[in-house]
Amino acid sequence: MLNKLLTPNGPGRPKDPAKRAAILEAAQRLFMRNGYDGSSMDAIAAEAGVSKLTVYSHFTDKETLFSFAVKSKCQQQVPELLFELAEGVPIEPVLLNIGRSFHQLINSAESIELHRVLISRGAQDGKLSQMFFDAGPQRLIDEMQQLLIKADASGLLNIANPLAAADQFFSLVKGGCNFLLLIGCAKPQSDSEIDNHIRDAVALFVRAYRP
Amino acid sequence: MLNKLLTPNGPGRPKDPAKRAAILEAAQRLFMRNGYDGSSMDAIAAEAGVSKLTVYSHFTDKETLFSFAVKSKCQQQVPELLFELAEGVPIEPVLLNIGRSFHQLINSAESIELHRVLISRGAQDGKLSQMFFDAGPQRLIDEMQQLLIKADASGLLNIANPLAAADQFFSLVKGGCNFLLLIGCAKPQSDSEIDNHIRDAVALFVRAYRP
DNA sequence: GTCTATATAGCGATAGAC
DNA sequence: GTCTATCGCTATATAGAC
Numbered sequence: 001m002l003n004k005l006l007t008p009n010g011p012g013r014p015k016d017p018a019k020r021a022a023i024l025e026a027a028q029r030l031f032m033r034n035g036y037d038g039s040s041m042d043a044i045a046a047e048a049g050v051s052k053l054t055v056y057s058h059f060t061d062k063e064t065l066f067s068f069a070v071k072s073k074c075q076q077q078v079p080e081l082l083f084e085l086a087e088g089v090p091i092e093p094v095l096l097n098i099g100r101s102f103h104q105l106i107n108s109a110e111s112i113e114l115h116r117v118l119i120s121r122g123a124q125d126g127k128l129s130q131m132f133f134d135a136g137p138q139r140l141i142d143e144m145q146q147l148l149i150k151a152d153a154s155g156l157l158n159i160a161n162p163l164a165a166a167d168q169f170f171s172l173v174k175g176g177c178n179f180l181l182l183i184g185c186a187k188p189q190s191d192s193e194i195d196n197h198i199r200d201a202v203a204l205f206v207r208a209y210r211p
Numbered sequence: 212m213l214n215k216l217l218t219p220n221g222p223g224r225p226k227d228p229a230k231r232a233a234i235l236e237a238a239q240r241l242f243m244r245n246g247y248d249g250s251s252m253d254a255i256a257a258e259a260g261v262s263k264l265t266v267y268s269h270f271t272d273k274e275t276l277f278s279f280a281v282k283s284k285c286q287q288q289v290p291e292l293l294f295e296l297a298e299g300v301p302i303e304p305v306l307l308n309i310g311r312s313f314h315q316l317i318n319s320a321e322s323i324e325l326h327r328v329l330i331s332r333g334a335q336d337g338k339l340s341q342m343f344f345d346a347g348p349q350r351l352i353d354e355m356q357q358l359l360i361k362a363d364a365s366g367l368l369n370i371a372n373p374l375a376a377a378d379q380f381f382s383l384v385k386g387g388c389n390f391l392l393l394i395g396c397a398k399p400q401s402d403s404e405i406d407n408h409i410r411d412a413v414a415l416f417v418r419a420y421r422p
Numbered sequence: 423g424t425c426t427a428t429a430t431a432g433c434g435a436t437a438g439a440c
Numbered sequence: 441g442t443c444t445a446t447c448g449c450t451a452t453a454t455a456g457a458c
Contacts, residue, residue, distance in 0.1 A: 122395030184333030
C-alpha cells in the first residue's frame with residue numbers, strides 16, 4: 001500500500017503520479033466540503049479529471065482514499081507556532097503570539113472542515129483521529145508544556161502543573177466561538193473582537209500564574 | 212405540522228400517539244448512534260416496530276423526523292445547574308458545583324453523540340444548530356453571566372467583562388478532553404482526574420479574578 | 423494503466439389493498 | 441391509519457476493450 005507512494009514504478013507500466021496527486025487533491029476538497037458520505041467516488045473522479053477506476057487503481061477503496069486525504073491534510077495543517085523563550089523578555093508578548101497563531105489556525109475554514117469531518121467519522125475510525133491528534137494538538141501541548149516549564153524555571157511564571165496549564169491556555173484561547181463555527185451558526189467576529197478575546201485569555205492566564 | 216402533536220385527533224381515525232412516541236425514540240437512538248446518513252428510514256421503522264409508511268405518515272420526511280428527534284433530545288438534555296449565590300458564602304464551592312455539573316453534562320455519552328450529530332450536519336442545517344445553541348449553551352452562558360455580575364457586585368470577584376469571563380469559565384472546565392471524546396480517541400479519565408481538572412479550572416479562575 | 427459500461431445493493435419516498 | 445410491495449435513483453465496486 002505504501003510502496004505505491006515510495007516506488008511509483010512497479011513491474012509493468014508506471015502509474016501516473018500526477019493523476020495520483022490530482023485524485024488526492026480532489027478527494028481532499030470534496031471530503032472537506034461535503035463530508036465522507038456526501039462525497040461519492042464518482043464525484044471525486046470527475047473533480048480529479050480521471051476515470052473512477054483509476055481512483056480505485058491508485059487507492060484500494062473509499063476508506064483508504066479518505067485516510068490518505070486526511071493524512072495529507074493534517075501534514076499541510078501542521079503548525080509552526082513560535083515557542084521560543086528568550087532570556088530577560090516578558091512572557092505576555094510570547095503568549096500573545098502563540099495565542100494569535102493558535103486562534104487563527106483552529107478557526108480557519110480549512111481547520112473547521114477538517115475537524116468536522118474527523119468528528120463525523122470519529123466514532124467509526126478512532127485510529128485516524130488518533131493519528132491526527134498525535135500530529136497536531138498533542139505536539140502543541142508538548143511544546144507549550146516545555147515553554148511553561150522554562151517560564152517557571154526562569155521565574156516568569158509560577159506553574160506547578162505545566163501539562164494542566166498548557167491545556168488551560170489552549171482552552172482559553174479556543175473559547176466558545178470555535179464550537180459555534182463547528183456546529184455552523186457562528187456570527188462572524190471582527191478582528192478587534194478576536195484580538196480582545198486573545199488578550200483577555202492571556203491576561204487571565206498571566207494574572208493567575210504570576211509569581 | 213405542529214397540530215399533529217397538539218391535536219392527535221384530526222378528522223377520521225386518530226393516529227396512534229404510542230407509535231409516534233416509539234418512532235421518535237427509535238429515531239433518537241439511531242440518529243445519535245449512527246448519524247444522519249448512517250440511519251435509514253427502514254432501520255428506524257424496524258427499530259420502532261412499525262411500517263416505514265407509518266413513519267412518513269407521522270413525520271413528513273427524513274429531515275423533519277431528524278429535526279423533531281434533535282429537538283426532543285435537546286429538551287431532555289436541558290440542564291438544571293445551580294446558579295444560586297447566597298449572601299456571605301465563598302464563591303469557590305459554587306463554581307465547583309457548576310463546574311462539576313457542566314463537566315458531567317457535556318462529557319456524557321448522550322451529549323457527545325448529540326454534539327457529533329449536530330457538527331456533522333451543522334454545515335447543512337444551521338437553523339437546527341441555532342435552535343440547539345439557544346436552548347443549551349446560550350442559557351448557561353446567560354445564567355453564568357448573571358452570577359458573575361452578582362459576584363462582582365458583592366465584592367467576591369472583580370470582573371470587568373462578565374460575558375467574556377463566563378466564556379472563559381466554561382472553556383476552562385470543558386478543557387481539551389471534550390474534544391478527544393468528540394473525535395473518538397479519548398482515554399477514559401478516572402473520577403479523581405476529573406475532579407482535579409475541575410479544581411484546577413476553578414482555582415485558575417478565582418486566582419485571576421479575586422479582588 | 424486507463425477508459426466506458428455495468429453488476430449489485432441500498433437509499434428515500436410512494437401506490438394501492440385492508 | 442397502517443400495511444406490503446415497489447419505483448426511481450444513486451452509491452460502491454468490478455468486467456472487458458484498448
